[in-house]
Amino acid sequence: MLLTTIVLLPVLAAGALLGLRRLPDRWVGRIWVLVTTVDLALVAWMWAGFDSDASGGGFVEGLQYEAKVRWIPTVDASYHVGVDGISMPLIALTTVLFLAAAIWSLREQKRPRRYAALFLFLQTASLGTFAAQDLILFFVFFDLSIVGMYFIIAGWGHGNNRRSALKFFLYTFLGSLALLLGFIGLFLGGEERTFDMVRLAANPPLEDSPLMGGLVLLAIGIGLAVKTPLFPFHTWLPDAHTDAPAAGSAILAGVLLKLGTYGFVRIAMPMLPSAWQQWAMVAVVVGVISVLWGALVALAQTDFKRMIAYTSINHMGYVLLGLGAAGLVGTADADVRVVATVGATVQMVSHGLLTAALFLLSGVLWARGGTYGFARWGGLARPAPLFAAALGVAAFGSLGLPGFSSFIAEFQIIAGALQAAPVAAILAAPGILITAALFLVAIQRLLTGPTVLTAAAGYGPEAGEEFAATGSPPDSTPATQAHAATHAERVRDPGAGAGTGVQEPTSPTNGGSGQLTGTRAGGGHFQDLSAREIVAIVPLLALSVLIGLFPRPLLDVIEPAASAIVQLVSR
Amino acid sequence: MSHSLVLTLLIVLPGAVGVALLLAGRRGDRSAGPLAVATTLLTLVLAVVAAAGRGTVSAPFIGIVDGGNLELAVDGLSAVLIITVAAVASAVVIFGTADLPRADARARFFGYLLLFTAAMLATVTATTLPTLLVAWEIMGATSYLLIGYYWQRPGKTSAGTTAFLTTRAGDLGLYVAAGAALAGTGSLELAALATADGGWRDVAAFSILLAALGKSAQLPFSAWLSAAMEGPSAVSALLHSATMVAAGGYILLRMAPLLEATPWVATTAAWAGALTALVLGLVAAAQVDLKQLLAASTGAQIGLVVLAAGVGSVAGGTGQLVAHAAVKATLFVVAGAWLTALGTQHLDGLRGAARRYRGVGAAATVAALTLGGVPPLSLWITKDWAMAGSGGALRIVALVGAALSAVYAARLLAVVLGPGPQPELSGAATTPIGDVLDRTRTRGEHGIGTLRVPTTTSAVAWTLALVAVGLGVLGLPPVAARFTGLLANPGQPVPGFTELALPGAIAIVVLIIVLVRPTLLGPLSRGVLARWAGLPALLTPRPWLALARALARVDEVVIDRGVEGAATAGRGLSNTLRHADEAGIDRAVDAVAARTQRAARGIRDIDGGVIDAGVHRFANSLRRLGGVMRRPQTGLLHQYYAQALVGLGALLAVLLLVR
């Protein structure tokens, strides 16, 4: 009941928001924050009551907060929810990120009611996917998340958002249908025809027909790979991210991508153990390619947000590397494969926190100047030290520095995968290096050097619509860039301009609270993070550090489930 | 206080104070200096206590397997190193308070510095791979922040980036080593690595060697040292003496049993160290910039540590590490002092600096002589001790490398002890310090100098120099034996008399020759060696960037637009088949059609590859199909009839023919 409440509370609130037409708009954001806070509190309550030592560890036995109601009896589909050590952290992550998105969006001016309702709807969809213990229920929520995100990008995005949203929808919908076909294959292949995940995992179908098992895994794999996304199904991602609103990007990267990787753990591995073992090397290879491809392509980006988007591919590649390694039963010890699996799960959580923070930070750039182009920002550490600090911390976190959650994840994945797939793991390691390079270069371009501010007339969402109206996305062609450059105002810091003076930044106290409400118009001003932005971003970073320094509480929850899945996949 | 608490505090105290300073931001600037000095001094005390106490600490971390936690312990090697690190850190922090301009963001600076120190202390006490990796990587990251401390100035941040990336490239080795440990021993204990089975031991050993080479700026990773000189002098003093570069040497010494078990890795290490000593020695001799000279010499000296680890001479290596730390700290402090005072670190600009600032000048002279390996000073002993286990070609290379240290030490001495600059030299590429007599402020390439060396700096320099000299006692056999015993590593090779005498003599001879005829080195400065022997080119990111751009283009043009083209081609026929009067379609179609066309052009641009042609054909066939689908609906009934009949006929054929 508690779990159902957690899942359905947001959508009910969304309905109420839409229904209460008399409610003034300014209350919408506050109610939204309130609801997400309550949801987070409920999840905390659930976590507190979660027994991480429960026997079985999850998947087949040991699910907690279970609830089951029959839905479509002829195909044995039901409303079946429950949590275990893999879904618990992701549910928590979801509520945290949605709270951050709510806080971030408190100032949303454009149709705030529908915006809030869509996010709340999306929250239910995401939570439902993580909680679902029935394939059809999983698919329902999985698909709804796509719908919700489509409307968010199409309605509140900028730049060429309509096209990006369409591409996102079509591409991920294709993936979700492939997934559905795979589910049907699981249903038909099982001895007892059911869509119930627990029963399918307990008694995996298609064990004796490698061909069908492989095909079903292929369908499920493609479906999840599109969502994750993995090379070469990733091309919707950069566009969708670039044109989505900041909070939308944060949710898309932080939560929705996890639906894909979560699906691998929850569905592909326990239900198709033989096929997963047989094809684990493919997963590993795809993971490694994604790692390297994502990192390298990100390195070449000239747009901050796009760059972050590509790093998501890189980070998700690690997850798959870890999960693939977990399936290489013959070549690695169970303990080691557990390490890789745990790492993959931690990576999901970690990436959620850090990438969401980075996307919100990129939203700061957009709010100030309507562009993410590296060429149009510079030396921001001078006017906006808080922003610089937050960006620096987030970047270091994302590049896998110890002390952050990402280190725990990547270390475990690479260390755990080495025995199973030495070549792959060694090939993936440079991904860490390239990620480091690209983040450092980004920091260098945005935060240091001469101050470059873009404060063009008509920046903000409206400018994006102008671009949409002329049919060409920002920064897509040299012509647009030239056009944009005329709007960009280069403000050289006097000290830096002299080049030799040992001078400190000219505005050392900009971070003081007195500056928080400065105007955003005019050249030479770059308003530092506002209180709202700080409250949205900093907790995410803090959580990442907390996990990075004290990972045990999280690992205690994940490990039993990871052991369970490794055991299941070894059947 | 229990031993483990001391050990914990040893790491946590500087770390916590550092973080606190960073969080305080500019508000903490005023109190940062004193606080940092107090902290490091306290840390030094703690280090001494911990070294005596030999405690262990364990904190839960990753878990699951043995050695997954954060575990620290102090043994002989660690004991020596924590004291060294803490001492040098204290000295550098004190120097920093005097050297760093008042208006700087001091809280940030000392915050980083303390964090860095904590990381180094953790590195040298770590007993598990996660611990080591955590400390190791944080050290790398803080080094980036320290080098890029003056982020406002062009080039500083990118220098930090270079340093971080190069060292991180080596760090990847530790990740792999961890994997190998897990695979080979099922645990992440450092000590267990030597017992790993099968090829995993080789993998682990080689990976750790890689990490060490990266951190210690050994060949082929040496170039970052040059870039790291962009940092403030205090940073250079810390990074290039007892920490950071030393960490690579340390880890190899720590892993001596593993190297012993994998001879080929040990040999590789030895050769890498020896060659680095040789090449960077030459590079150092060719420099015209004081800090660059010192940087290169650091690489060369640590090369001897690596050599020592490779040949199993742990005690010698450790001695070399410690002695070098003291010497190099001294020299960097002095170089920093001169930089602040004169605004230059160019050798031309520093002519006569030692005469002008006699206090630090004397310290520098002593340190430089030590560096040159002049008997009976410390490095003379430790150098030869370090290479004691080597033989044959390796020994010769090492000896030449050692001799080169006399060359650059002499070069340095020749400049700073030499006569002051002549005014008529002002036409040179770099401006010399100018007219000393008129006492006006002068400009160097680093701006206006203060023309003043604070007393604190002199004191620090002297203290360090005295320690450097004092470490010469390691040459006394009883002390050496004690030292070896401390490291719990009896049976170490010890240099005999000739092995000591010969290099000492060589050093003195070389020193004198260069001091007398400094111009001998002139040609060297104009060659490739002055530019770090082309090493930066070796690690240039350019090919990677080019690859990244190429992939990005493939990503956007081939994969993305290919997919998109295929997806939209279904309706891509839009304009061609559309009748003129039905033109009221959504703009989006046009946009997409235009994009599809652009995609087509883009695809064409990448010369007819396989993907390209295939996608093209697929898109075209879909497009044609889309046209076919609408064409039957002609509006003419008799054509409907005919088509229905044909369709039914076809179905009849299917029905009859396909059973």
Next chain:
Amino acid sequence: MTVTAAVVALALGAGAVVLGVLVFVVDSMARATFSLLGSFLSVAGIMLILDLPYLALVTALMMTMEMAVMAVFMIMFMMNPAGLMPMSMVHNKYGSAAAGFAVFAVLTTGIWLVDWPVAPSGARSDTTAQLGLALMGEYMLVMILVGVVLFTTILAGTILATGRGRYDRFGPDLGRRRPDDPVRGGLGR
């Protein structure tokens, strides 16, 4: 069945086909209508020979009426009623001919390939009674449904064909006592 009967039946069949072809050959709609009627009557003749007198009669009567209606209809509404102006009103002649021939060919091939399980010909019982019993028994529901169909057809045909309804004739409130018709006559008069 006697040979004579067989020959007559076949002759009638041939006639039906020839008349059917004539429908699309003659250049007058009136003639076409009568050709069609002839074709139907020939088929009715076949029925008669094959022991189905009742249905033959129904067919003949119904087709006669229907063709009469059709003729009237043509003469009233359609152009070129009497074939005064020879004209061609066809499209895709060869394609259609090919289609028609293909259908014929396929069907005929089938007909001559199939091994027909012909029942022993004997004295037929009262065929009309057989029909009647079936209609009132087994197929009663079919006939009921046909009744509904006919009711529907009347309604649907009327609505589709007429331009004016009760409200045009009797006013929106049906209050008019005499219908307002453009032409006098008809119901409600």
Next chain:
Amino acid sequence: MEEMVGSPLDLLPEILLVLGAVTALLVGLWSPQKKQGRARVVSVVAALAAATAAISPLVGPNQAVYGDTWMIDEVTGTVRVTASVATAIVALLATSSLAGHPRETEAYVLMLLAATGAIALAAAQDLLMLVPAYLLASVPLYTLAGYRKDARGVEATLKYYLMGAFVGVLMLVGVAALILAAGGSGYDVLAERLPDAALPLVAVGILCVLAGVAFKAGAVPVHFWVPDVSAGAAPAMAAFITTVPKLGAVAAAYRLLAEPFAGTGLNVALVVAVVSALSMTLGNLAAFQQSEVLRLLGYSSVSQVGYMFMIVAVAARSDLAVPALATYLAGYAVTNVGAFAAAAALPQAQTLKAWAEGARARPWLVASLVVLLLGLVGTPPTAVFVGKLASFTAAADGGFAWLMVLAAANSVASLFYYLRWLAPAARGAARPHARRGQTPTKLATAPMIAALGTAAGSVAAGIGAGVWLALVTG
């Protein structure tokens, strides 16, 4: 002979519909022009009564009545309920365009009669029953298609009629061929004798009979009327024409495939699968570029028939076919009517663009459209999703995995053109200010309510699918 005749109570729903039709006609004949709403009330009550009356035999045992010409089972029951309910909804949503129309009454009457025809199609257990059922399900629609009597309407009527007449006689040829082959027309007789009959004859017969039901369903290659009629008829009529008779036709095809055509030496299932594949593909691809709302929906209904024929193809091959049919028919009925209702809500908006502009500042209409169109795509948890899930499963279970994959690909393709309608509408509604102070497009209330109701119903039916299935299969 007495035992041949069943109890009239077995046909209670149909009797209620026909009686309702007659009563409505009588009521309407004596009602003033503006007060023909009475006839509507009678019709809706009759339709709902029929739906209610259909529930108890749905639960009861299967039985063939009236000389085995009429089958009462879950298939019939499904069509009885869905067709009656859909008729009631269409009658309500037609209010806006029909109220005060001189032929308003007759429209409701014809709808009720056509619904009866659809049920007869579904229930026919004898080829000879199929023929009048076909007529009854066709004849009223010819008139309804051209109810507006404008140029487009009558053209729709003409094409629909000519196509229907032609295919109708082809079906007669088929029936004749099957009777020739089997010597009887009852499905049980056919099932028994067709396996031994001459294959060419059986093939021609099966094909022509299937052509008839495919025509009613609007499947390739006899689908040509669908887009033209959808575009030419009034939206409410188009809603009826593309929904109610299809339910019966698909059920009829299902019944044919399940029993009489199953045992022949011919691969009838494959032919149906081919028809299914062609329908969904052609419908979807041809819809890509449509700019008219109704025409787009017309093609969309062709593709939907393709999905439904998947179930037909596996009628004899999978246990899952019956639940799939029940859920898909129900989902399709609700959703398709709803989509047409959404189109009808803005009667002046013919093109997608005009619709989007008209829907501006009408969030509930847009919301309904979102639910309905995404429902047609098969987005959970709407009713069509459950239907698609069941039909995909059934298709794979029946050995047509390739068809399932194709259907999935088609679903993605269909999303594209639904979004072409949906996206501008959602965006248009987003802008609160009209551009040049145009007068807002007129909103028709009844279709608006119908759209909202069906949208809600679609979701409710999806979530409550279990209840419905329990009713049908239990």
Next chain:
Amino acid sequence: MSDVVLLQLLLTVAAALVGVGVYGALSQQSIVMVMMGIELIVNGVLVGAVSAWYFLTPEAPDPQILIVLALVVMAVEMVMGFAATLAIYRARKVDMVDSATDLKG
């Protein structure tokens, strides 16, 4: 002449009528002429049904019922055809199928 051959010949007649009807339905421009083509197909059905009954299943009433239904079909379709023709004539003053081509694509 055996019964089988006679049956086949009569069925050939039926097939010929169907073929001619198909030709007519496809080739004629006038709506009424198209209807005539359709009538001819029904005519073929009649021949087929009557032959089937006589030669194959004289004991079963089904072919006879089929003939009745064929007549019903013919009548109903005539009615609807004329009604449609009238309607389109009223609306557009044409009676040719080729003239009604507004709806297409």
